[in-house]
Amino acid sequence: MDLAGLRVVKAVADTGSVSRAADALHCVQSNVTARIKRLEEDLGVDLFLRLSRGMEPTPAGRVLAGYADRVLRLVAQARDAVAEAAGRGGRLSVGSMESTAAVRLPPILARFHRDHPDVELTITPGATETLLTEVLAGRLDGAFVGGEVAHPDLTAQRVFEEELVLAEPRAGLTTAGARHTLIGFGRACAYRGRAEMAMREAGRVPFRIMEFGALDAILGCVGAGMGVTVMPRSVVEREPWRDLLAARPLPAALGRMPTQFVRRADAIETASLRAFLAAVSDGPAVPADADVAA
Numbered sequence: 001m002d003l004a005g006l007r008v009v010k011a012v013a014d015t016g017s018v019s020r021a022a023d024a025l026h027c028v029q030s031n032v033t034a035r036i037k038r039l040e041e042d043l044g045v046d047l048f049l050r051l052s053r054g055m056e057p058t059p060a061g062r063v064l065a066g067y068a069d070r071v072l073r074l075v076a077q078a079r080d081a082v083a084e085a086a087g088r089g090g091r092l093s094v095g096s097m098e099s100t101a102a103v104r105l106p107p108i109l110a111r112f113h114r115d116h117p118d119v120e121l122t123i124t125p126g127a128t129e130t131l132l133t134e135v136l137a138g139r140l141d142g143a144f145v146g147g148e149v150a151h152p153d154l155t156a157q158r159v160f161e162e163e164l165v166l167a168e169p170r171a172g173l174t175t176a177g178a179r180h181t182l183i184g185f186g187r188a189c190a191y192r193g194r195a196e197m198a199m200r201e202a203g204r205v206p207f208r209i210m211e212f213g214a215l216d217a218i219l220g221c222v223g224a225g226m227g228v229t230v231m232p233r234s235v236v237e238r239e240p241w242r243d244l245l246a247a248r249p250l251p252a253a254l255g256r257m258p259t260q261f262v263r264r265a266d267a268i269e270t271a272s273l274r275a276f277l278a279a280v281s282d283g284p285a286v287p288a289d290a291d292v293a294a
Helices: 003-015 018-025 029-043 059-085 098-103 105-115 128-136 190-201 215-223 271-281
Strands: 048-051 054-057 091-096 120-125 142-146 154-169 181-184 208-211 229-232 245-249 256-264
Touching (some): 003 018, 003 029, 003 054, 018 029, 054 059, 098 229, 105 271, 128 142, 190 256, 215 245
Antiparallel strands (some): 048 054, 154 229, 154 245
């Protein structure tokens, strides 16, 4: 059993197919098949069921795929730690909700880059549920997500608290039916559930939902009078949206939501991650003109 074999097991378990695993690993299918066969002979068990529609892990295969995931993540962390120790900087992959990336992160990233210019930092935007999945899978070192997080494999640190508001078009811009049209991200977004509850509590039922994949598209359509949305006040009251949108307070039970930084509980805390978390906690994270209580 070696790292190459573990990569093959994980790839087949993740994709459910020899051909897709070969594509992911950039090799030919015969190499994947041969690796699986050698591992099964070495361990004396079948790791996968050969089905007409693909490959399905056996109970033993699921166990090995779980260990492969952990081993490969540790190897990647070890490479990064060695690079840091050798003075070559490190790598850090962080996920973030779009609203957090737009308002909260710029001053944090500026501080971090100023003090650690050699660290290769990647920011991946996404919805809360998607980001949690990516962190659990080890594809992100951590992520800024909305709401409370309780998962045995995750560590969560509260970093901000957002005031959520109902954002509507300014007077005179509203089209017919806009009060009963909710514009937002998909259901994986932490704000989506709050938005739907806010519409019901405001008596705006029935309401229709329009889903968009980009923050500026949502705010632009609200500003054009097509509907309403629920977003942090810090987003709604920044330029250029403050001149196009009106922010209405939500009931107390809906209007506050923490933003937490989550990471795997079993992950090694690298020097790059420690430095990034220090930048997060080092002073105000909102521009002075955002006018928001944090």
